């Protein structure tokens with residue numbers, strides 16, 4: 001977590017751009033512009049759409065990364081959007097991570113892993129690589145704690161070995177999260193509070209020079225009060241705070257998830273940044289692919305600066 005904190009200090013910006021492309025978020029002319037190039041590389045017409053989208057996602061991501069590098073410390077590519085396209089999408093996921101890292105960004109792989117110990121150990125190799133080969137170019141992963149300690153320990157070990165981090169879901173931003181996370185336990189705690197205590201424990205042996213462990217927590221921007229309470233409950237745990245923007249979370253909502261000195265958390269926005277071009281009022285279907293990408297980059301940069309300034313104003 002030290003590297004992430006230093007990147008936040010350098011940019012003076014505790015926010016992360018989520019790279020969650022979908023067909024609707026990439027301008028149609030950008031996707032169309034790859035039709036000829038891709039047709040030569042696929043074996044059948046059926047593969048064309050996924051292959052074309054995959055190439056378009058990569059160009060789109062590079063445009064966003066170029067536009068926000070130096071302003072934000074980190075990106076968070078969400079693997080679901082890429083896996084949906086099959087192997088071509090997974091390739092683009094790895095290429096996106098590599099490109100972001102080359103541009104100096106901390107790469108938080110949003111992969112939400114969670115399984116029994118032996119399988120978790122295999123998933124955790126995403127952090128360590130295979131032998132000398134590191135195919136993923138990432139700095140951290142997200143992990144689901146539902147399986148308990150043996151699903152988490154392999155990630156803590158791998159993160160320690162590779163000098164990387166993990167973020168464990170504690171209080172998620174989605175509306176039905178309360179069905180499980182807000183349940184009362186016999187000892188008076190809520191389920192998410194119990195998970196929070198486990199997360200502090202899982203990280204206890206890995207505390208870095210800024211006082212935070214390698215084991216971060218995911219706390220939704222949409223749960224302002226619980227987030228504030230968790231900040232006090234988890235003094236050595238760095239927070240990833242998604243739910244800003246598209247899900248309704250505001251800078252005021254996330255203020256309490258930071259420490260008194262303005263550290264301790266990083267706030268994610270995905271659609272709010274990468275889809276900003278759609279709300280710019282400047283897009284038209286008649287634009288060329290290059291013009292559309294230029295608008296994507298300019299809008300993402302403006303939205304990123306806006307988010308940064310909104311966060312700075314409350315910290």
Ligand SMILES: O=C(O)c1cc(=O)[nH]c(=O)n1[C@@H]1O[C@H](COP(=O)(O)O)[C@@H](O)[C@H]1O
Nearest residue numbers: 078142172173218220242246247269270271
């Ligand atoms: O782990 C996450 O990043 C995550 C946890 C959570 O509680 N809520 C949540 O929205 N996320 C992710 O954060 C991103 C939010 O995207 P936007 O709502 O478009 O900003 C998506 O990639 C989600 O999968």
